[in-house]
Amino acid sequence: xxxxxxxxxxxxxxxxxxxxxxxxxxxxxxxxxxxxxxxxxxxxxxxxxxxxxxxxxxxxxxxxxxxxxxxxxxxxxxxxxxxxxxxxxxxxxxxxxxxxxxxxxxxxxxxxxxxxxxxxxxxxxxxxxxxxxxxxxxxxxxxxxxxxxxxxxxxxxxxxxxxxxxxxxxxxxxxxxxxxxxxxxxxxxxxxxxxxxxxxxxx
Numbered sequence: 001x002x003x004x005x006x007x008x009x010x011x012x013x014x015x016x017x018x019x020x021x022x023x024x025x026x027x028x029x030x031x032x033x034x035x036x037x038x039x040x041x042x043x044x045x046x047x048x049x050x051x052x053x054x055x056x057x058x059x060x061x062x063x064x065x066x067x068x069x070x071x072x073x074x075x076x077x078x079x080x081x082x083x084x085x086x087x088x089x090x091x092x093x094x095x096x097x098x099x100x101x102x103x104x105x106x107x108x109x110x111x112x113x114x115x116x117x118x119x120x121x122x123x124x125x126x127x128x129x130x131x132x133x134x135x136x137x138x139x140x141x142x143x144x145x146x147x148x149x150x151x152x153x154x155x156x157x158x159x160x161x162x163x164x165x166x167x168x169x170x171x172x173x174x175x176x177x178x179x180x181x182x183x184x185x186x187x188x189x190x191x192x193x194x195x196x197x198x199x200x201x202x203x
Contacts, residue, residue: 025101025155026063027202030055034160036196038071044085044190047073051196061098063106067091075118080188081128081137081170083120087190089113089164091146101155108148114166114190115141134174139188142168158198165191 032053040046048071055065069089075082090113097106116139120128128134144166151159170186 025099025104025152026055026057026097027155027200028057029203031201031203032065032158032198033201034158034196034198036160036194038073038164038192038194041189041192043077043080043188044073044075044192047071047085047087047192049194049196051198053198055200061096063095063097065093065095065108067093067112075188080186081118081120081134081172082124083118083137085139085190086117086119088115090115093146093148095148097152099152102153104152104155106148106150106152108146108150110146112144112146112164112166113141114144114168116168116190118170128172132172132174133176133182134172136173138171140169140171140185142166144191152200156200158196158200160196160198162194162196163191164194167191 032055034051034053036049038047038049049069051067051069053065053067055063057063067090069091071087073085075085091110093108093110095106095108097104099105118137118139120137128137144164146162146164148160148162167187167189170188172184172186174182176182
């Protein structure tokens with residue numbers, strides 16, 4: 001009796017269409033643009049985020065999409081070199097969705113490749129050279145993964161929450177006592193929790 005009641009209640013929700021194939025709300029191909037923010041993680045400050053996504057319906061209820069994300073933040077932890085951090089993330093997500101033309105929910109998972117450009121603050125550059133004879137610091141590219149939870153309203157508006165796990169390395173280049181070049185690496189956690197709002201264009 002309780003099982004029947006729960007199933008009936010679930011089927012009455014907007015995410016459980018009576019005929020999922022006919023009420024499939026995703027277009028075959030779409031462009032999805034989003035803006036949002038990532039949370040500060042104690043190492044990197046909150047970052048504004050702009051994304052472009054190319055979505056393609058494979059087979060109901062599965063979709064794949066390619067993404068490009070741009071974000072900017074600052075490294076402010078006393079454990080790492082401080083400076084401006086510019087990031088570009090390329091990703092591919094496999095997404096499972098369920099919904100109606102009113103409301104669609106989905107979950108996605110996929111790998112990301114993060115490309116970083118790090119620019120030290122002037123005071124950081126001065127102190128790094130004075131204490132460690134460091135002349136340049138950059139951040140290496142790194143693979144990670146992203147888990148996405150999303151809602152889509154009236155097929156065009158989206159709200160997404162995502163967790164991105166990344167552990168790139170600082171690459172430090174310095175001058176040794178004998179004048180030779182010295183390189184060292186330090187792992188940093190740039191993982192983030194992000195929330196974005198978007199709009200879709202059907203192609």
